[in-house]
Amino acid sequence: MKEQIYTIPVNEAYDTDCECPLCFLEHRLEQEAVEYELGAAMMEADHREESNNKGFCRRHFEMMFYGGNKLSLALVLDTHLDELRKKLAKFSKEAKAAENAKGGLFKKSTALDTAAAIASMLAGCEKTCMVCEKIDYTINRYIDVLLYMWANDEEFKKKFDRSKGVCLKHMKMILDAVPQSLKDKDAGAFISAFFEKQTKELDRIQEDIHKFTLKFDYRYKDMEWGTAHDAPFRTIEKISGYIKNEDEEKKS
Numbered sequence: 001m002k003e004q005i006y007t008i009p010v011n012e013a014y015d016t017d018c019e020c021p022l023c024f025l026e027h028r029l030e031q032e033a034v035e036y037e038l039g040a041a042m043m044e045a046d047h048r049e050e051s052n053n054k055g056f057c058r059r060h061f062e063m064m065f066y067g068g069n070k071l072s073l074a075l076v077l078d079t080h081l082d083e084l085r086k087k088l089a090k091f092s093k094e095a096k097a098a099e100n101a102k103g104g105l106f107k108k109s110t111a112l113d114t115a116a117a118i119a120s121m122l123a124g125c126e127k128t129c130m131v132c133e134k135i136d137y138t139i140n141r142y143i144d145v146l147l148y149m150w151a152n153d154e155e156f157k158k159k160f161d162r163s164k165g166v167c168l169k170h171m172k173m174i175l176d177a178v179p180q181s182l183k184d185k186d187a188g189a190f191i192s193a194f195f196e197k198q199t200k201e202l203d204r205i206q207e208d209i210h211k212f213t214l215k216f217d218y219r220y221k222d223m224e225w226g227t228a229h230d231a232p233f234r235t236i237e238k239i240s241g242y243i244k245n246e247d248e249e250k251k252s
């Protein structure tokens, strides 16, 4: 049997009524990872070295900003910005030389090469995020376990059939994992069943979001909402994955 540290959370997520059990897991991982960055990670020299280099994406910087530990955040930012400035400083000579590169095609192209090299370095910085990397690693382990249980655990297969499918982001990740996680004999059956399930669940979401639009038409004002009242939120979740729902937070 696959490691329980992965099977237990996957089973638990499939026992939860939600649009995507992997988003449910991802949300939890994300909160833990952000908390870790501003807590225990502060004491780990190796981790700090890596986070100084890789940094965080905008979403996770934003979560850290609202995480309530401004001193830890400032320490992380101080050393990360220092790294970024060092990376930029490597181009200082070339950038200065570009000033004189007005005349002649060759000189101009050298200046443009410098611009392209700096832009490419910055693009590389934008792509790395400590929290995203950690989440991706663990979600891929969860997906491996999910596929294993689908093929080997009848109980789980029933849960999978009863679920509301997954979001499109996680649909892609699951399909990417099929070749290495499922034996050939199971891969075809899974792809077919999974595709059918996803199509059915997307039909359901489409019905709900369409019904939501009709409620703004006076001719339908007495129509029952059914499950459509929070359709915009669930449609976004289904297309792109977990988002914060402030409407729900206000209610509770």
Ligand SMILES: [Zn+2]
Pocket: 020, 021, 022, 023, 024, 166, 167, 168, 169, 170, 241, 242
């Ligand atoms: Zn998802």
Ligand SMILES: [Zn+2]
Pocket: 056, 057, 058, 059, 060, 129, 130, 131, 132, 133
């Ligand atoms: Zn991130």
